[in-house]
Amino acid sequence: MKVFTSLILGSFFDRAQSTTTFTPVQGIAKTAFEGEIRCRKLGGHLAFFRNAAEFEDFNEATGHGGSNHWIGVQQIGSSSTFKNVDGTTPWLNWNNGEPNNSEERCVELYVQPGDEPAVMNDKSCSASRLYSCRIDDPPTCADIEPNCNASNCATGGFEQMFCPKTFGLCDTWTPQTIGDLTFLDNWTSETCVDKSPACEGWASRNQCMVNPVYMLKKLPCQLQAM
Numbered sequence: 001m002k003v004f005t006s007l008i009l010g011s012f013f014d015r016a017q018s019t020t021t022f023t024p025v026q027g028i029a030k031t032a033f034e035g036e037i038r039c040r041k042l043g044g045h046l047a048f049f050r051n052a053a054e055f056e057d058f059n060e061a062t063g064h065g066g067s068n069h070w071i072g073v074q075q076i077g078s079s080s081t082f083k084n085v086d087g088t089t090p091w092l093n094w095n096n097g098e099p100n101n102s103e104e105r106c107v108e109l110y111v112q113p114g115d116e117p118a119v120m121n122d123k124s125c126s127a128s129r130l131y132s133c134r135i136d137d138p139p140t141c142a143d144i145e146p147n148c149n150a151s152n153c154a155t156g157g158f159e160q161m162f163c164p165k166t167f168g169l170c171d172t173w174t175p176q177t178i179g180d181l182t183f184l185d186n187w188t189s190e191t192c193v194d195k196s197p198a199c200e201g202w203a204s205r206n207q208c209m210v211n212p213v214y215m216l217k218k219l220p221c222q223l224q225a226m
């Protein structure tokens with residue numbers, strides 16, 4: 001009985017200790033995907049919001065993010081659906097008339113004059129923008145990969161890393177380990193070109209944002225068009 005009580009209290013304690021932190025603005029990312037990679041190195045994602053209260057916390061931490069700021073929201077495949085980069089449902093504050101272009105698959109935040117709240121705009125992912133990060137401790141266990149398929153469960157590694165909820169692996173799931181990022185310092189749109197015919201197909205499955213290190217460094221793909 002004593003052990004049972006301890007487990008219940010331990011579980012409650014863990015939930016009570018979960019926190020969401022927004023970092024100050026980290027600098028400029030040459031693409032939204034670079035921002036996502038650098039935030040994963042810090043144990044998080046590009047800043048995103050699940051509700052209005054989180055948006056207020058972000059504004060307080062970053063001073064409204066500065067003008068033109070990447071956030072961690074992406075269009076899913078060719079649909080009109082936008083999701084946070086951890087797979088959860090976003091709180092969105094679109095500017096009038098946005099989203100307005102199915103080719104604009106990332107989302108920026110920009111500050112309006114005066115005291116008006118910052119608004120969101122779908123945007124081609126290849127632009128240079130300020131960025132900041134969101135770090136959830138512990139991280140939320142959600143399907144990051146937008147095409148999770150339970151029938152692929154037996155194939156192991158990739159699906160299990162990015163589809164922990166579908167595969168029932170939340171108890172043991174940890175965020176992707178990010179290696180050395182110095183290659184990003186020398187990366188330019190001129191030096192980085194698609195070197196695999198697989199790039200376009202993977203990009204259409206949101207892998208540029210879901211799995212940016214593999215797409216940029218291992219394939220590599222230029223990530224300009226998406």
Ligand SMILES: [Ca+2]
Nearest residue numbers: 100121122123
């Ligand atoms: Ca737009």
